[in-house]
Amino acid sequence: MTDEEKAIAWCEDLIVQSKEIMPQCSDALKAELAEQMEFAETALSTLRDRIARQNPRPLTLDELRKMDGEPVWLKDGIGEGWFLASAVVGSKIYFCEKSITIGEPISECGKTWLAYRTKPEPPERS
Structure with a gap:
């Protein structure tokens, strides 16, 4: 597994876990988790774009x-x-x-x- 793939898995796991615990959190913690999830989504998009540029597949x-x-x-x-x-x-x-x-x-x-x-x-x- 490449470093990029490890980072993608980590971000995906962070998002899943945050969604699971969010209902039990205070409003302040919910806001912080929402912000962290937004950062993780941005990181995922950036990593996936980088992988696509490094190893693009031809369009069908x-x-x-x-x-x-x-x-x-x-x-x-x-x-x-x-x-x-x-x-x-x-x-x-x-x-x-x-x-x-x-x-x-x-x-x-x-x-x-x-x-x-x-x-x-x-x-x-x-």
């Missing part, structure tokens, strides 16, 4: 179809960069950038091109 076609107008990191045989998911027309899915529109074959998703929510980070060198 179903996910891409729901991302109309949202940014994606597109990588194909020509290059890579930020694009906006645009539309599915026929057998292609389109991505737009300032000056160009790219139509990628749906059947080649995961084979000749990939799309991500975040830009993949290069692996750390040891």
Whole structure:
């Protein structure tokens, strides 16, 4: 288990335990627990985002179809960069950038091109 995974488990446990004991607490302690739970939720979100950036998984076609107008990191045989998911027309899915529109074959998703929510980070060198 990585340090990030341990921290996530700790935050999740803190939230569960806080919810369990909250009904028996004084108002002052309830307020403090609520604040701690809010900090834990923020930490969870930050840790999960970090893990997603370090080890992103390619988006599925179903996910891409729901991302109309949202940014994606597109990588194909020509290059890579930020694009906006645009539309599915026929057998292609389109991505737009300032000056160009790219139509990628749906059947080649995961084979000749990939799309991500975040830009993949290069692996750390040891």
